[in-house]
């Protein structure tokens with residue numbers, strides 16, 4: 001049987017409590033039945049429902065036993081054309097962090113001329 005290809009649109013449709021798909025390392029898994037047995041609790045998996053949960057899954061450092069549970073839950077391969085989109089969808093938070101870093105740098109540029117102005121008036125006042 002040919003491997004099923006799951007698109008991003010399809011992945012995002014499975015986020016209900018009784019219908020949960022998660023993308024991990026390029027493959028999509030139906031974890032609906034598994035979440036009740038998950039040693040890490042159902043909440044953490046639910047928060048990755050319909051998304052790329054690779055980072056969350058890998059950050060925990062899941063054992064080989066945990067990885068061995070995945071194949072029976074396989075739905076199919078993720079559509080690689082959609083992979084970049086899934087990633088950019090996830091990285092919105094880091095884009096926001098980046099924006100505020102840029103803003104902090106521009107605050108410094110504000111401060112320098114202001115300090116010069118204050119120094120000038122101080123000099124006028126005391127001279």
Ligand code: HEM
Nearest residue numbers: 031039040044045048053056057060062063065066069070
């Ligand atoms: C969807 C497939 C997943 C499977 C098959 C799975 C399986 C497991 C298993 C078997 C364990 C026990 C420890 C181990 O053997 O490594 C575990 C623990 C854990 N998992 Fe998952 N997991 C999945 C997804 C996730 C996701 C997406 C998260 C999100 C953060 C997560 C967070 C955790 C945490 C925090 C623990 C530690 C629990 C503890 O030690 O108290 N898991 N998982």
